[in-house]
Amino acid sequence: MSTTSTNLAEAITQRAARRQELEHRLSSLDGLDTGERLQQAQSAQRDALEKLWRSFAPESRWGNPPEAGEIRAAAESRTPRGPDRDGIDRDAYFSMCRDHLCQADAQVAGLTEELETEAEERSALEAERREIEGQGHGVPATREGLSTLAEAIAGQRAELRKVRQTIDRLSEDNGDPGSGETGELEAAQCRVDELAAAAMLGDVDEAEQRAAATALAKARQRAAPPLEARKNSAAARRGLERKAEELSEGVEHLEQARRELAAEVYESEWKEAERRLVELLEGEELAGIMRQFRDSREAYSRAYCAAYGAAPTIVGESHLKVEGPLLTHHKLRWPLRV
Structure with a gap:
């Protein structure tokens, strides 16, 4: 795959991934209920203001409270009144209503912020989305641009086939690497364990123990390369x-870009x-032809x-008549008579 195709695929994939992130975040913002919670807080704030008003205003004015300010x-300018004739501590009730209003104010301020x-985040995300969309697809909106994208798609698909074939080859070549060496290592380790257990029981054969230890060391040496190869194969x-996976996503993004560009x-x-x-x-050319048509027919x-x-x-009329509407992007009087 050419460097140009690779760079084009990477650029389109990055833009598509970022656009998906923007769409996801914008969708999340649209799902938030902050505005609704603010309206509820503002309603609670109005109720708190009315309760505060009733805590010190004359009863005759309770039904028509003034503006919030x-x-x-x-x-703020209220004078303490002390207990009323019923023994109710109006100052304490006033303080409670004022505290309630302070809490409502804090909630409204927090939700407003x-x-x-x-809103600022949404505006920034939408601006970035418009910028990405305005960048196009890295190729001109022409038939040549479509051909360039088609070549990039073909290159990505060829690279993807190559990678998948390599994966299949790894599966075939490394089905069970080092199984013989691993079995020998397990058998040598088992023999060493058996002799160690016998020694604990007093049945010691030092020569056999040394031979088993030597066999275990050699088995480990022989098993090391296949095990390392298995690790490398798994990593590869x-x-x-x-x-x-990256190439497959790239192909999908390129194909979508080509569909969008084709529409443009x-x-x-x-x-x-x-x-x-x-x-x-x-135009004058058609009008002139029609004048010649009428003049010659009349002559x-x-x-x-x-x-x-x-x-x-x-047979027929002396004017060309075209019925409409026929056009989507341009205006023309209908029916057209030439």
């Missing part, structure tokens, strides 16, 4: 599988075809009548 100002932070397989290219070609059609229908009719004493039979 006036209530707060009046509360939270909502503003979310993991790396290749990650590579295959064909829409542009459609607009141009409509523009040329309007230019033709409203023929006069000449035929003069020659044969009767008007000729002529």
Whole structure:
């Protein structure tokens, strides 16, 4: 695969991945209920203000509380009253209502700040998304651009096939590497364990123990390369599988980019075809042809009548009439009569 195709695939994949992240985060922000919780907090704040007003205002004014600012100002300048005629401590009740309002104010302030932070984040994410979308796909919106993307897709697919074939080869070549050496190592270790157990029981054969230890050391040496090869093969397989996954995602992103670019290219070609059609229908060339058509037909009719004493039979009208609407991207009067 060429360097250009590789770079194009990487750039498109990175943009697609980032766009998916942006879409996911924007969707998460849309699912938050901060605005609803703020409305509830503001309602609780209004209730707290009304309770504070009733805690010190004359009863005759309870039904028509003033604006929030006036209530707060009046509360600040309130003079302590002490117990009322029923023995109720109005100052304590006032303090409780004021504390309740302070709590409601704090909640409204916190949620307002939270909502503003979310709005700022949403605005930044949407701006980044527009920037990514404005970058296009790294190729011009033309038939040549579509060919470039098709080549990049073919290159990615060829690389993906190569990686998958290598994975299959690893599976075939390394089904059970070193099984004989591993079995020998296990048998040698078992013999050493048996002799150690016999020694604990007083049945000691030092020569046999030395021979078993020597056999175990040699078995370990013979088993080491196959075990290392198995580890390396497993590591290579993991790396290749990650590579295959990346290439597969890259192919998907490239194919989606080509579909989106195709829509842009064909829409542009459609607009141009409509523009040329309007230019033709409203242009002087068609109008001149139609004038020549009418003039020649009328001249023929006069000449035929003069020659044969009767008007000729002529089928059709003398004007070209086109019904609509036919166009999507351009305006044209309908029906068009030329």
